[in-house]
Amino acid sequence: MRVSNHYIILTYPFKHSFEAGEKDRRWERLEDRWFQWWRRLGGEQVRKAVDDTYFFLPYIRKLLFPEACSQDLSKIIKLPLRKWALSLPKGSVLHLTYKPKRLSQISPLTLKFELEGYNFSAGFTFEWIDLFLFPQGVGFLTFKTHLSDEELEAEKLNDFLYYIRLIHPPSMGWKLPQLLMGNHPPIQTKDLVDLLLQGVVDEEAYTETEMGQVYGERFNLFIYACVDKSEIAYEEENLPPFGDDVDRLLYELSTCTNTSDPNYIPSLKGWERMKEENIISLWDNWRGMALRDNLLFLGLRSKGFPFERLPEICENDYFHLWLLPLYQKMRLSLLAGELMRESGDLHKNLKKARRLWEEFIIFRNLYWFYELNRKPQANFLFHAFQKGLEIAPLYEFVRSEVEDLQEFYERKVERNTNLLLNFLTFIGLPIGILAELFSNVLIKSGSWRDFSLWSLLAYASIGTIYLVYRRISKRR
Structure with a gap:
């Protein structure tokens, strides 16, 4: 089954400590590798990108695209990063892109996996790599990529999704694929992530931290693919529990599994639940599937809207629409x-x-x-x-x-305050009366040493009584 158009946006969540509207000298260490994402766009592309931001309601547009709401976009996006971040309203998203010159040094790549006689290899290219720094310390490192094959089969795309998404092995002994970049030694996806996050996070190997292990075990995938519905054909005996060929392809691409292996076929009840809760079916020419880890938009005609306009809408509108729930x-x-x-x-x-x-x-x-x-x-x-x-x-x-x-x-503080007030009322008052009665005698007949000792003894007694009182109150 031929895939006529496609791209994938790999999304890696991480923690950071940058905030809009605040002074931070750490921006200086990012200047040589990152700049404002608007700057990778040409003049007409900038105008179109600004127009696309009106997809969102005004107050949301101001949070996601604060520069587009300014009076002088061209001036703001050329500021040094430190001044740029300081100029934006607090709570807004800081959106950066990896400089094209740097990007050309790591792309294109080849993903390679070998295990017991099985070999898989796929060349792919990064179109852009972006950083989204949301407030309260949540960030996303994103890669837009596509495979280099001129004639791409859906099965190969599915295998690529299966291998590229893993950052850490899901279990001990699991072998991860390698990434090859020209004559450089092979690396893994986690090495690439750590390289790009240098200076953005304080840790040198963020993927090895507890946060990196728990929240960054794998990429979240935003997938766009377009096929011709008439070419989707599975053998009838392999179709259940899916109602039709489109449902089966939706399941395979969104879960990155191949149902020709019976271990990956869902139960009828499981599929019916997914179909009810996760499939997006609004139009005849495309379908979607929204899962915990991945989101798929599948065009079903190799011409017209699903082939030409849908991929653009997905990248410029629906991807940002998906990032918000990911952040939440x-x-x-x-x-x-x-x-x-x-x-x-x-x-x-x-x-x-x-x-x-x-x-x-x-x-x-x-x-x-x-x-x-x-x-x-x-x-x-x-x-x-x-x-x-x-x-x-x-x-x-x-x-x-x-x-x-x-x-x-x-309530606990309020109870302790009331406890102290009760103690002072019922214990402090008698002591005050006694002190008033004997103070004159003590001052006339005693020395300052005697007065200090008696005062110390009185306070020690009060403290002891208070501790006993608190213990008895707690037991009640």
């Missing part, structure tokens, strides 16, 4: 992890609870949207992406936990 998912996941208290100290936990609540409110106010566009199709797709990533249950969990955590510690 990772930010909420990080917040969920921070909800695990590390210390038993009341005041530290209260401070942490308040900080988490503030961060959640900022996230919700800036990046938790119900609609992004006035058109129903865009909003439908946005909610389909969120559903595929299973964001809504995670959001409700984090919201509930943050509220409960803050309320718990606020």
Whole structure:
């Protein structure tokens, strides 16, 4: 089955500490490799890119494309990175691209995999490599790539997706493919990621950190492919549980599996659930599949809209539409992890609870949207992406936990304050009366040494009584 048009955007999530609207000298170490993404576009392309930003509602457009909302785009995008980042509003996305001269040094490449007599090789090219630095420390390293084959078969594309997506082996003993760049020694995908993230993160080998191991085990894939529906033909006995050939191709490309191997065929119930929850079917000439890790747009005609306009719309509009749920998912996941208290100290936990609540409110106010566009199709797709990533249950969990955590510690502080006030009332008052009665005698007949000793003894007694009182109160 021939693929007439395609590209893949590999997306790697990571943590960073850059923010828009803040002074940061670390930008200087990125100047020789990265610049504003607008600068890789020509004059007409810039005007078209600005026009494409109107796909989003104004307040979202200002967050995703802050430069496009300025009065002098050409001036802002030529600023040094430090001044450029400082000029943008807080909470906006910082979008950079790898300089073309640098990009030419690592592309094209060849992916090669060998194991027990099986060989797979595929040449591919990076069209661009971009950085998206979202607020609150979440970033995405993205690669737009396509295979070099003039006549590309769907099976080869599927095998390429299967091998290129892995950063770390899913289990011990798993062999990863190699990337070949000219005469350079072979590397793996994690080496390429670490190379590109130098200066963006503090770690030299980010992929080996705990965050890199957990959140960066594999790329998230944004896939566009176009085939001719009439050429999709599987043998009838290999079709179940899929209803038709298109469904089967959707499943294979979105999950990066080959169902000619019976180990990768889903159960009828599993497929029916995926079909109900994950397939996007709005038009006869294209279909989509939104999963936890990958998003696929599959054109079904090798001419006209699916071949010519759909790939452009996917890259300029739907890819950014998909990045937002990806950001929501990772930010909420990080917040969920921070909800695990590390210390038993009341005041530290209260401070942490308040900080988490503030961060959640900022996230919700800036990046938790119900609609992004006035058109129903865009909003439908946005909610389909969120559903595929299973964001809504995670959001409700984090919201509930943050509220409960803050309320718990606020009440605990309030109880301790009331406890102290009760102690001072019932213990401090009698001591005050006694001190008033005996103070004159002590001052007249005693020395300053006696006065100091009696004062120390009084405070020690009060402290002891208070500790006993607190222990008894806790037991109650």
